[in-house]
Amino acid sequence: MAMPSTNPATYTGFSALKLIGTALLPFALALVVAGVVLAMAGHNPFDVYRLLALESFGSSKRIAATMAAATPLIFTGLGTAVAFRAGAFNVGVEGCVSIGGLAAAYVGFTFVTLPAALLLPFAMLAAALAGLAWMIIPGLLKARLDADEVVTTLMMNFIAVAIATWLVNGPLLAVGSANSATPMVAEAARLPRLMRGSTLNAGFLIALICVLLYWLWGKRTALGFETRLAGMSPRFATATGMNVPRLVLKMMLLSGALGGIAGGTHALGNVYRYVDGFSPGYGFVGIAVALLGRGNAWGILMAAILFGALSTSGATIQLFSDVPIEIVDILQGMVMIFAVARFGALGRKAA
Amino acid sequence: MTQSLALKAGEARVRLGARGITRRFGALTANDQIDFSARPGTIHAIVGGNGAGKSTLMRILQGMDQPDEGSIIVNDSAVTLSGPAEAFRLGIGMVHQEFMLVNQLTMLENLILAREPVSSLGVIDRAAALKAGQDLAERAGVTLNWHQRVQDAPVHARQILEILRLLYRGADVLILDEPTAVLAPQQIRDLLVLLQRLRDDGRTILFISHKLGEVMAISDDITVIRTGRVITSGPADETSKAQLAVQMTGEMVRAVTPRRAREGDTVLSITGLGLTDGRGIRRLSGIDLSVAAGEIVALAGISGNGQDELVEAITGLSSISEGNVALRYHDVTGMSLHQRRALGLAYLSPDRAHEGLCLEASITDNVIAGHHRRAEFLASGLLRLKAIRAHAEAQLDRFGVRRDSAALPVSSLSGGNQQRVAIARELDGSPALLIACQPTRGVDIHGIAAIHQCLLEYRDAGGAVLLVSEELEEIMTLADRITVLFNGAVRGTLRRGEADVESIGRLMLGEDA
Structure with missing residues (x-):
């Protein structure tokens, strides 16, 4: 007789508690494994973890730094998740971050006479549209010819970064600058800071709105x-x-738009221009964020904050201890590995 | 081989059996104290409806699952089977309902797969392989085209190959799970002859079925199970079809009484439809077919004779090479499935698990999918969840879907209830035409009667039904007209009353009625 599936993780996963459980389990396992690595390297893992926690959540300033670091990851996580939801494994959000960032910077330093009320939305829109446009080719290839989107979007990433590098070394290079960067954007194009002495800016609020919209989109539309x-x-x-092909195309484009917005907020909120090496892999971490968050709006928000915390604390931990920064990379990698594993499968096998 | 058979079987009184086998899944007891004994050199039938626990028992006998209590008996002694390989070592092999063959390889390659005869140079000895295959076929009294790829071979040849493969590997206990489900009447008869021949050779056959005619025709012993328990077990000549039916279902099942409805306007009309696939193979040719309101037209045929392609052409899931499809006098030939649905098409898929339902999604989602953009469920872009839930509950009640909560995934339901969910969705919004493909596949005997009643009520209310079924009995029960497909073309059309199993069977094999 046909047995109903006995995998509880998949079906009762609607409850918030369960979701937290499935999201935190990979993190807890990663802590254990990295703890063993730390201990073998002669560090006390508990001390290191306490330091990491303090550096990411220890004061309002550190919390602001964590949220600032989480901002682009929220966008890329959501961007990856909308494509996943449609069944497309889009790994091309990284390229959209670059293209979107470049588009936002271009608008920001070109239309400098516009007032902030126009210039900022214009620049953000340009970022979103550029990211969207970047997904048209892989989206159409997937929808029309069933081309493997993992391959096409991965390749599009290299093309995106290469085009942006060429542009900032040639046509868009700032006058008198030697370091592969565009001119600075106008003051009016910059996202307002939310806290003195912190890079946390209005991009974080836009990200929260997007989380809310994503939740509404998934539940109610x-x-x-x-x-x-x-x-x-x-x-x-x-x-x-x-x-279905049209749905997949739409979601690929939406995914690209969110990646573009990630680049836009990074350009207009942090670096104020586009420079070579603009994205330290926001798009790729976004994949881990979407997986760890199990595609759930609040899960993605939590996962983005977690990765944001790891990156802020990683940046400063070297200043206060002799722990190498690589330990944070190890932790990140471990979280990603365990996030991909489906722990529900264990229970199913035993049943 | 004869010698090894004798060694394995020995002088045992029970070649394969069960003693008190119990298997629980959560609150459900799928097998409850199952006892049976298959004597060596006999055909032992295990009979039961869907959900009776047959599949669970077979998995246990194959070592694919472990019982919570009780033990498996092989040659009179209790054994523990760690897996199918262990079962095979004891001479026990199984032919699954879904064949385990590699489609791209030839019949011969499939036969020897994983047990290839190898020459001294380490190369596969094809001559020896062919000889082994031919010997097996000859002893079994069958002929096979050994060099044909499995994907090009007819279904009954694949099934025979599955059986011969077990013999090739030295099994002398064959477990066959619903082996006749995919065969035409004449082929079923051939298979039954083959099984009897294997039995007379000294092999033991466990024959799982719910088709009582076949069971009575060839079994030496019969065990009936219902809701996980053995109801009776004994020699076949001490029971009857009627008695088995009662034991299987626990009560007399009321037969569906078909009513003759008055036919109305033509709803579906197909003219000169033909299809040549991407590889240049002719799949359908010159098909003319029409279905009127208040009429059930059945499409009979051995699977693979163009039914799937014709259904895809009518639904718009794939395009056609020539001809026209009209729905309520609208030419829909170039239209998408979505557009055809808007004109009153409903489509009950034969593949319930992958197309008819989304098993991971909730019951409500499955009832509402496709109807969710109706004005009553969608207000300014947002779904009205309350209205959707209320409507889904009403539909589920109307079609008698037994459920805990409609928020649970549809996979939590039994096969029959799953199918009712799909029917509830398809008959929602009173469509003009229902394409019902294998509507009762994998549904137990009560479920079948209820689903037949749904179809008849829909017809009597003026609906048009194109029924595609591999169950001749179902076609005979429901259809007002029967069209038989053979080799992608209409072989003949019979009216209710002039159709009998024999004449349909001849048409199915490409002969004249």
């Missing part, structure tokens, strides 16, 4: 409903009359 079904079972979605 017809498009979100269709995307969810198409992602779980494309044949079913097709048979009930949905246009």
Whole structure:
């Protein structure tokens, strides 16, 4: 007889408690493994972890730094998640971050006569549209020809970074500058800071709004409903009359737009221009954020903050201890590995 | 081989059996104190409806699952099977409902797979392999095209190959799970002859089925299970079809009484439809077919004779090479499935697990999918969840879906209830035409009657039904007209009353009625 699936992780995962459990378990395992590495290297893991916690959440200033670091990851996490939801494994958000950042910077240093009320939205819109446009080719290839989006979007990343590098070394290079960067954007194009002495800016608020919209989209909109079904079972979605290729294309474009916005907020909120090496892998960490957050709005927010905390504390931990910064990279890598593992499968096998 | 058979079977009284096997899944007891004994050199039938616990028992006998209590008996002694390999070592092999063959390899390559005869140079000895295959086929009294790829071979040949493969590997206990489900009547008869021949050779066969005619025809012993328990077990000549049916279901099942409805307007009309696939193979040719309101037209045929392609052409899931499809006098030939649905098409998929339902999604989601953009469920871009839930509950009640909560995934339901969820969705919004493919596949006997009733009520209310089924009995029960497909073309059409199993069977094999 046909047995109902006995994997509780998948189906009762709607409860918040369970979600926290599945999101925290990979993190806890990563802490254990990295703790062993630390101990073998002669460090007391508890001391190191306390230091990490203090450096990321120890004061309002450190919390602000963590949130600032989480901001681009929230966008890239959401961007990756909308494509995942439609069943497309889009790893091209990283390229959209670069293209979006460049577009925002270009608008920001070109239309300098516009007032802030126009220039800032214009620059952000440019970032979103540039990211969206960057996904048209892989999106169409996937929707029309069923080309593997993992390959195409990964390749598009290299092209994006190479194009941006060429532009900032040539046509868009700041006059008198030798360091592969565009001119600085106008004051009016900059995202306002939220706290004195911190890089936390209005981009974080936009990110929170996006989390809310993502939640609403998934729970309450017809498009979100269709995307969810198409992602779980494309044949079913097709048979009930949905246009699955078009849905996938739409979500790839939305994914690109969110990646573009990530680049836009980074350009207009932190660096105020586009420089070579603009994104330290925000798009790739976004994949881990989406996986760790299990595609859930609040899970993604938590995961982005977690990775934000790791990166802020990693940056300063070297100043206060002899712990190498690589330990933070090890921790990040471990979290990603365990985030990909489906722990529900263990219970299923035992049943 | 004869010698090894004798060694394995020995003088045992029980070649394969169960003693008090119990298997629980949570609150559900799938097998409850199961006892049976298959004597060597006999055909032992295990009979039961869907959900009776047959599959669980077979998995245990194969070592794919472990019982919570009780033990498996092999040659009179209790054994523990660690897996199918261990079962095989004891001479026990199984033919699954879904064949375990490599489609891209030839029949012969599949036969010898993982047990290839190898020459002294380490190269596969094809001559020896072919000889082994031919010997096996000859002894079994069958002929196979050994050099044909499995994907090009007809279903019954694949099934025979599965059986021969077990023999090739030295199994003398064959477990066959619903082996006749995919065969035409004449092929079923051939298979039953083959099984009897294998039995007379001294092999032991465990025959799992719910088709009582076949069971009575070839079994030496019959064990009936229902809701995980053995109801009765004994010689076949001490029971009857009627008695088995009662034991299987626990009560007399009321037969569906078909009513003759008055036919209305033509709802579906297909003219000159043909399809040549991407590899240049002719899949459908010159098909003319129409279905009127208040009429059930059945499409019969051995699977793989163009039914799937025709259904895809009618639904718009794939495009066609020539001809026209019209729905309520609208030419829909170039339209998408979505557009055809808007014109009143409903489609009950034959593949419930992957197309008819989204198993991971909730019951409510499965009922509402495709209807979710109706004005009553969508207000300014947002889904009205309350209205959706209320509507889903009403539909589920109407179609008698037994459930805990509609928020649970649809996979938590039994096969019959899953199918009712799909039917509830498809008959929502009173469509003009229902394409019902294998509507009762994997559904137990009560579920079948209820689903048949749904289809008849829909027809009597003026609905048009194109029924595609591999169950001849179902077609005979429901259809007003029967069209038989053979080799991608209409072989013949019979009206209710002039159709009998024999004549349909001949048409299915490409002969004249």
